[in-house]
Amino acid sequence: QFFVRPGGWWPRPFCVTWPLQVKGHKPKPKVEKQEVEIKQRMTVEELARAMDRDFDHVVESLLNTSLDIDRLEPDSVLDQTWIKEVVSRSGMKPRWAKLSEPRQRPNKDATRRPPADPALLRPRPPVVTIMGHVSHGKTTLLDSLRASQLVSAEAGGITQHIGAFLVRLPSGESMTVLDTPGHAAFSCLRARGASATDIVVLVVAADDGVMEQTVESIRHARNAGVPMIVAVNKCDKPQADPERVKRELLSHNVICEEYGGDVQAVHLSALKGEGLVQLTEAVVTLAEVLELKAEVDGLMEGVVIESRTDKGKGPVSTALVQRGALRKGAVLVSGRTWAKVRFMFDENGSVLNRAGPSRAVQVCGWRELPSAGEGILEVESEHRAREVVAYRQHLDEQQRLGEEQKTIAANQEAHLQQYRLQRAELAHLSWRHALYQKNKEAFASRPRERDTDQSTPRLGVVVKGDVDGSVETLLNVLDSYDAQHQCELNLIHFGTGDISETDVSLAHTFSGSVYGFNVSVARSVQQVALQKGVPLRLHSVIYKLIEELKQELSQKLPPETLQTVLGKSQSKPGLNQD
Template identity: 65%
Template sequence: MNWATFLMRQVRIITHTDPTLVANYLPFPIVGLQLTWPNARFFATKQGKSPGQIQKVKPNRDKQEVEIKQRMTVSALAQAMNKDFDHVFEALLNTSLDLDSLEPHTILEEKWIKEVVKRSGMKYKWAKLVETKERENKDIQPRPPPDPSVLVPRPPVVTIMGHVDHGKTTLLDSLRKSQVAAGEAGGITQHIGAFLVQLPSGEKITFLDTPGHAAFSAMRARGTLATDIVILVVAADDGVMKQTIESIQHAKKAQVPIIVSVNKCDKPQADPAGVKQQLLAHDVVCEDYGGDVQAIHVSALKGDNLLELAEATVTLAEVLELKGDPTGLVEGTIIESRTDKGKGPVTTAIVQRGTLKKGCILVAGKTWAKVRFLFNENNCTVKEAGPSTAVEIVGWKDLPSAGEEIIEVESEKRAREVVEWRCYQEEQDKQKEDLQVIESKQQEHHESYKKEREPLAHLSWRQRKSALYKANRKLMAMRPSEKVEPQDLCLPLIVKGDVDGSVEAILSILDNYDAHDQCQLEVVHFGIGDISENDLNLAQAFSGTIYGFNVGVNKSIQQMATKKGVILKMHKVIYKLIDDLKEELSSKLPPCMKENVIGEASVLTVFDVTVGKKKVPVAGCRVQKGQLDRKMKFRLVRGQNVVWEGCLTALKHYKDDVQVVKTGMECGLSVAQDIDFKPGDEIVCYEGIESPQSISWDPAF
């Protein structure tokens, strides 16, 4: 084999290839090189052979420099070389590297990176390593336990828990002589209420009233984490229910003692003893059964035995010897947060340590506050709040989330440092999570890629590429307007609530939504506060619906929503909001077709009728049930199998064409298709009826 024949074989391998790669496949130096695209024709000679016949090309001494790293992806290397993926792929041809699994995200080893650069006629240099300085931790932590000498007695923090509509809020109304229950939407508590009650004997108790509805599980959990004693309200006529059991579990998890308040004992069907027996199944043993849990029979509506319940609470608090540290920096827990028109971001918090005053610098989550005002449960300003005091805090830069821990810092500068560090830490954690997701997707894609190419493993790279192109040629040739995409049913939502806990509860319910093949649910935006113009713009952009919970909407916003075609749905009770949402989801579903059987007939005999020059088979039938209507659809059933479905071409009673044949009458019918009727076949006449679908989602209320 002479050198020219060998050269042409090498050229065939790399036809349509970057000319700069050609020299790496030739067994001798090149003096002259000429390329005509796309049909590559090379003219080369050995150095010193017939130099006058070919134009000499001086080699370029200034080679392009490529910055490389020890581990680079194919796409990163191609970008550094200012080339594409195919260039890197072709540069690795005729090497021991498995090219079947080579993809843009594949990480190359150092030797292959150098080989690609070398074969591309370039030279490499190592990229400078940027030293990343580890950032100093600027976070703040709660103080160590206090010195017992500074501790002073403090009021107990008592959480009222139990099932919905068992009388929790009515019980608190009677204790503080107010009418909160009358103002609650639907008669159920949908927020955590925190306030201080002073008994006639002089003792003070801070009460937390948690919602009993199933949607507010997270609120009840927060209530137990910030409390000393749990009063479990159980209706004497209803007994232990689902949220009663959940409240017991929250109290046990937080290791908080329980006092059982058996409410509604004034009702004729009340059974307090039965309630205490039911509690035994959940490891709540009352004193009547030899346990240490106090059980007080009360009537919140009539005010019976409320003083006894308060005394039982004070007695248990004395046994617990509750004390607090009123000195030093403040620590507390946010019970609820909301946005007020006049006050801005507002939080309801329980002070657990220190004395909160106006001007204190507080940090909670990723925001901070310089306290401007403090309000008590009666919306009156207070100068300070000590341990176990429930207070509203005004002065936050942004709205913190309910459940966040409050810690006081020395200065605004220190508060900003803490917030910046926490935001940085959250960003780093998010990057790690995103990296894990990316790696998982890459692995999934790689496995899918290998599986797709297994049937083509025996082909060369170019043959595989051609086969894949042919397989997808029809789709690739189609115009975008011709491609039919399956229509995805989707309901974009914007959720606005009055407080953080309410929005949290709604989003928690929506997280349990599993659409499968039904309508998708997408929360475009959620927030706290009244409906704004920005909400309308978002809803218009996404063709979504705005659901408001206990929030307001002024007339100008309503008019703007009507003009933009945005639907506003305002609710004050959470289960009504969810019911409305289920109806809207169901309305998005296409109607399903249902069959309504009109009549049934049996084939008695089969005969032929001559129509023109053609013989048409006719089935002689008797109607057994209902009637046969020529306008409707028909089905021929033989045994358990459906032989034919469609419409009739003729329906006759004796020799007359008829529209309807009723029960007991005989008739003859024929169809357009060549159907082999047999005696004993069943003829079913039916009509298709569109029926609205209902979403199968169960929020488990």
């Protein structure tokens, strides 16, 4: 069968079969490649798990490709091109996963009921919001209406957050009054008060006239579609000029009845109690025109006016009942939390068992602190409440995932564009020269980044407030800070309640300060802060807190040398004595 030729054994020419079949030898069966189920987009960790490999294997499979493997992390997302490349280089076969319709989660949300039968509606008291500029006498007016001492209870005579009170009129009728702050920092609270009210009483001082927060209050009332009554306060002062106030309001499209409009204007002195009868009559008259009615029975619907954490009661909210009746033991849902009403209190601390429409009450029994401005709905049971909260949390999670996917895609596109630009710049160089240039840029950038970080002053703050609305206001103040290039302002932590050792520890870790608004500090916490050198800055008036924050930021800035020209002189040649 074989003969010898130079270079090895060769078969004879007449040999038909090649190669020779050895007796008992079977050909190897064809090896099927392992299939890997892939999707359009997968993270590196998901791809490694699908291939039954580790993270390093995926990275090694992407060597010598245009993908920047130095930036790869386990949660980095790969598109289908790179997924197929990794699977192919691993000796496997990609197989697309079957696209199945995503299982829609049934809608378990709770919504407001449809409008009730008009025959079931009953008249209800009006909800009145007192708005206006800071120190124009809003709380003094409410003090006169209630014949109490609200002004003395508020620090600095300035209302710090919304107060909701039931005012009984001499005529026997009643109205719920929301007292909103007038300071510039409390714009969000004024907007919330206007959206939950029937009538806005715009307080304008007769001596000051229309001011900044007056215009803002007008805008909030107009955006909410709420009618207004102008209360010209401080008419007892010698420099008072009520007619000037009405003329100034004309420029803001607030036309009083004396000038042919439909806005009632009442002259009063809240401090002396003058004109209060006329004001209440104006409110009652406007309420009759509006024909305010509501369903007095059925499941309760309302809104969170304010919320806070009480030391003995836990999370407490001030709730305004808008429809139905709120009773002790009712199960409520607000936003992403729920409550079973354990206790209800009025503005004087008296226990209530029932609250009808237009009544503001303090509710105890929340699992977590509800957000101010959120709606409140009563549901049938605790199981139903948990179901609603779980569904709303699911919607939030889906929205968050969608936003994260968009952010990841945008970052990947930006990195890819940057990589392509770098490749284009180094394309004309040899590989040694390109590697040298890349390493040179990387090492040269490190000292500059370190120097910049050291040279930029920083201030970290921990913010604690008594109620949710106060913290919201302080966060808005911090958001308005626009000098990060001069001194970085970092928010370390925020929340409601008294200052704790955890707050002090956080501030110490980041070399920051703790700012408290209407909160207290235990003696043990003060000792910890003193030992760690953490400043505790407590305030009960908002503008004083803002001023101290500005002062601390200014102290962080490096000193600047300023030259002040005190005078100028000109030298002339002296006289010739000869």
